[in-house]
Amino acid sequence: MFLIVLLVAWEAAYRIIGWESWKFPSLFQTIESFYTGFAHGQLLEAIMNSLRRLLIAFAISISVGMLLGFMFAKWKAIDDTIGFVVIALQTVPSIAWLPFAIIWFGFNDKSVIFITALGATWTMAIATRTGIKNISPIYIRAAQTLGTGNGWKMFMQILIPGSFPHLITGVRVAWAFAWRALVAGELIANGAGLGQLLQDGRGLGDTALMLNVVIIIAVLGTISDHFCFKKLEDKLLIRYGLDK
Amino acid sequence: MINVDNVNKIFTQRDGNTFQALDNVDFSIKKGEFVSLLGPSGCGKSTVLNLIAGFDKSYEGHIKVNGAEVKEPGPDRVVVFQEHGLFPWLTVLENVAFGLKQKGIGKKERLELAREQIRTVHLSKFADRYPHELSGGMKQRAAIARALVMDPQILLMDEPFAALDEQTRLVLHQELEDIWLKTGKTILFITHNIREAVMLSDRVLVMSTRPGTIKKEFNVQAARPRDSADSLLHHVEKAIMECLADELEKVVKEEMGDDTYSLKKNSVFDRTFGGMGGGI
Numbered sequence A: 001m002f003l004i005v006l007l008v009a010w011e012a013a014y015r016i017i018g019w020e021s022w023k024f025p026s027l028f029q030t031i032e033s034f035y036t037g038f039a040h041g042q043l044l045e046a047i048m049n050s051l052r053r054l055l056i057a058f059a060i061s062i063s064v065g066m067l068l069g070f071m072f073a074k075w076k077a078i079d080d081t082i083g084f085v086v087i088a089l090q091t092v093p094s095i096a097w098l099p100f101a102i103i104w105f106g107f108n109d110k111s112v113i114f115i116t117a118l119g120a121t122w123t124m125a126i127a128t129r130t131g132i133k134n135i136s137p138i139y140i141r142a143a144q145t146l147g148t149g150n151g152w153k154m155f156m157q158i159l160i161p162g163s164f165p166h167l168i169t170g171v172r173v174a175w176a177f178a179w180r181a182l183v184a185g186e187l188i189a190n191g192a193g194l195g196q197l198l199q200d201g202r203g204l205g206d207t208a209l210m211l212n213v214v215i216i217i218a219v220l221g222t223i224s225d226h227f228c229f230k231k232l233e234d235k236l237l238i239r240y241g242l243d244k
Numbered sequence B: 001m002i003n004v005d006n007v008n009k010i011f012t013q014r015d016g017n018t019f020q021a022l023d024n025v026d027f028s029i030k031k032g033e034f035v036s037l038l039g040p041s042g043c044g045k046s047t048v049l050n051l052i053a054g055f056d057k058s059y060e061g062h063i064k065v066n067g068a069e070v071k072e073p074g075p076d077r078v079v080v081f082q083e084h085g086l087f088p089w090l091t092v093l094e095n096v097a098f099g100l101k102q103k104g105i106g107k108k109e110r111l112e113l114a115r116e117q118i119r120t121v122h123l124s125k126f127a128d129r130y131p132h133e134l135s136g137g138m139k140q141r142a143a144i145a146r147a148l149v150m151d152p153q154i155l156l157m158d159e160p161f162a163a164l165d166e167q168t169r170l171v172l173h174q175e176l177e178d179i180w181l182k183t184g185k186t187i188l189f190i191t192h193n194i195r196e197a198v199m200l201s202d203r204v205l206v207m208s209t210r211p212g213t214i215k216k217e218f219n220v221q222a223a224r225p226r227d228s229a230d231s232l233l234h235h236v237e238k239a240i241m242e243c244l245a246d247e248l249e250k251v252v253k254e255e256m257g258d259d260t261y262s263l264k265k266n267s268v269f270d271r272t273f274g275g276m277g278g279g280i
């Protein structure tokens, strides 16, 4: 409902204010461009390319982040040294590393994946560390007394599930970070993708295309967060008896 | 079976000061015996249990189980905690089967064994629930089932019923005595409830505080299964109460501060004895 009001207001404003379409597109131009974009496969291809990069980067950052976080939680010496650095690094927007990435990897996929993974990794590491540290010692002791020992069994069966409520929040935030970094990275570095399409739109003065990309980014971001992670999180919280 | 040999335990606190929690604690428990460790809050009961369980290795003296020095926690001495300690991400059934899984028992067999054990604590209807969906008494029962299913020689129970209401506690006392009579396990039971200790145990070790040490030991030679109306139990209960009256005064003084405390020893004694569970 609200969406319809918004769309009507948009078209009305366009006509009343009389923007020229090279500044901001009208509703119909946007819909038309959306249609041709998909018909020519250009939009879909860009989405696929961006998602591919995102998933690669995401997989890297989740595994590396969890490994780091686990080490921080387990060894105080690492926590006091590398852990501190990571907290500092977390405050740097990952796009700030893009110039370095370009020097190291060139104008290509790797640079984009690198900075996409970077921001998410730190977040994930810190979430994992917090999650493990917050596991009540009674679970650890109960597990020991039931014969898990302190190695792999403990890690898989207690540390991971025990820190899940924190982990899933970490994954959500990491996803949001990665998504942002990805689009920013694609804008600057080369490679077909949504960010690149935005750049192309600007070059061609095609504001309808640009707006389309923005909308797609918003929709994809919302869908993934709301229907994937949020659902999963809610389900977990209920199962853990944490929802209030 | 369990030998605790002149054990001293000193905690180093965060500010660097040391605190002697246990002073020359020395006792042993025979195979198949049900022994309670009784004492006021903070006297070091949990500390003793944690050492026997193997959670903490920094102490002086020797602790032996079956003649071998305790090195680490293990399934031969399963602990039942005051706060149940069930894993919230597993159902009751999965919780009970958890220890069997660590032993490497196949899925089908371990679920079967777990179900059977859950039946003995009367939780069959709740096997597929998550811990937060159970009442306090049910959780405690599930925790006991999780320990029993391991068929350990020794059960270490740290105030397992302290958080429960009186009725539930009485029911669980009977269930525990039943299980013990059937299985003949060696049980070290920690409590600060005098009646509970007397009702359940063959022997009650009374601890005194600051530093924690075994003050006196009482044999309870009443017939099994125990009958709460048994005059022998009341007799022992009274004797323990007297033994603890001094301790009680010490604790109250310490926790309330010396100046506010002006009750006479006898009045404290009378009130506690008249009260419900005879707790300290």
Ligand SMILES: Nc1ncnc2c1ncn2[C@@H]1O[C@H](COP(=O)(O)OP(=O)(O)OP(=O)(O)O)[C@@H](O)[C@H]1O
Binding pocket: B011, B012, B013, B019, B021, B039, B040, B041, B042, B043, B044, B045, B046, B047, B048, B192
């Ligand atoms: N990790 C620790 N560091 C410092 N002091 C500790 C530590 N753990 C326990 N203590 C102290 O040792 C004493 C004994 O504690 P313990 O937990 O064994 O008492 P308890 O007899 O089990 O009491 P309760 O009945 O309340 O459970 C207490 O005075 C406590 O403050």
Ligand SMILES: [Mg+2]
Binding pocket: B045, B046, B047, B158, B159
């Ligand atoms: Mg205790």
